[in-house]
Amino acid sequence: MKLRLQLFEFEDLPWFPRVVRAGMMDYLRFMISTLGTYQPIVPLLREALQATHQTQLLELCAGAGGGTEGVLRSLQATGLPAAQVTLTDLYPQPAAWQLLAARTPGLSYAPAAVDATAVPPGMPGFRTVFSAFHHFPPPLAEALLADAVRQGAGIGVFEGAGKHWLEILLAWTVLPVAQLLITPFIRPFRLSRLLLTYVLPLIPLFTLWDGTVSILRMYPPAQLLALAHRADPQGRFRWTAGKVRHWWGPQVTYLIGVPRVN
Template identity: 55%
Template sequence: MRGRKTFAGATEYLSKKQPLNIRLQLFEFEDLRWFPHVLRQGMLDFLRFMITRLNAYEAAIPLLQELLERTHQRHITDLCSGAGGGIAAIQQQLSQRMGTTVRVTLSDLYPNLGAYEYLQESSGGAINFIPEPVNATAVPPGIKGVRTIFSSFHHFPPHLAKAILQDAAGRRAAIGIFEGASKSWLELLLLWLLFPILILLVTPFIRPFRLSRLFFTYILPLIPLGILWDGTVSLLRMYTPEQLQRMASEVKTANYTWRSGRAGAGPGKHVIYLIGYPEEF
């Protein structure tokens, strides 16, 4: 009993009293051009699976609804989509809350076409995608909708992150930045202790099924090693709400509102966010 109390007290101390306030601009394998696509795809597929199963972005739904309603839109353009983690649940929950179909367009500088086709088919077309590369710092004018970035904003160093915000504000587009974490030492500890087991347990259930994913998980475990490294670096690179708000305050535009913070509670439910929208709507 004493051991349990000690462990519970330690985890509470790590999660509530010890936020991970440092930010280090280290590298992630999935950002590297030479990194094999089969490994990047396997890592992103795991991330999509876990985000979807945990409903990790549940706390972001009211914020997204606010952006859609403020701008009188029913369409989201997701930037830096990766493998589209959690987007199916987000689309369904938003549609239910708003009483109409909210459509989502996926995009990325390195489009994961296999995952996007799977999501398009399983959503009945409510989720579609742009097959060509899309640069989040310079989104083509023809691409409309409320912009979102899930679990990817930390990949960008400050000058590029600010460029993403400037591009959205300059084109009078609403944007929502969401990171699925609270950025704490506890999350870092759980990543190291639990994720190796989780990866081995859930990999056979990830869809679409790929033999390459099994090979690079169980025979040559490059996908698990990549997930652990990139997950650790992601937490270290993640911006705090205060850093996001300072960055947004440097964006040059008029009549545009920014708001940042933390939302959600419970394991896997924490979200750091920054939302922005033009005030003329």
């Protein structure tokens, strides 16, 4: 599917209730972590970190931290034992992040809001964006990449889908059922999450809409490269984009930019 539609997601809207957004992010984190969605990109990320002589990851648009924990542990276990990650977001979620930091060595977070298109200079590290780059329309997506180029920070953009119609079908059939089944097991426990799932089902309904729109808004590899080259007109970075497949079928779309060595 090469079509990209710039629709809206409820979680992007400033007025959207934080309690509903947090419930949606908790579900996404649980699913991504449980399924190991981003494990296929660990070798690519490890190679990029080694190329930039980095052990520090700066995760932008972290949401509830979905996938970060497993990726960090895999990096630490496969050649980068000193790997660390700092979670950041324009809408920080310290309640969810505290749980991850408590059980994951090397994981920390920034409690203040961080704009991914203008990262404060005092926040070093190889930048990553998991499951969030599609939220940015082309001008802002380009600005996010340009900020990394301007500050000489390598960057990896990862989306946990391959942009196929089958993924939309799954979003409307299998995933809503899975959400209803797993919600009681999501931690940290929140009564509001149960009420907004089973009594007033706002979390499942908004998740259904946002999940569908996420796939339609995704940039395929060719568009990712086009954005990168516009953000880096002088060719200061080496850019690669593509898809990698998980052992059980799903794909991950990626864009990686590494500063060129002079």
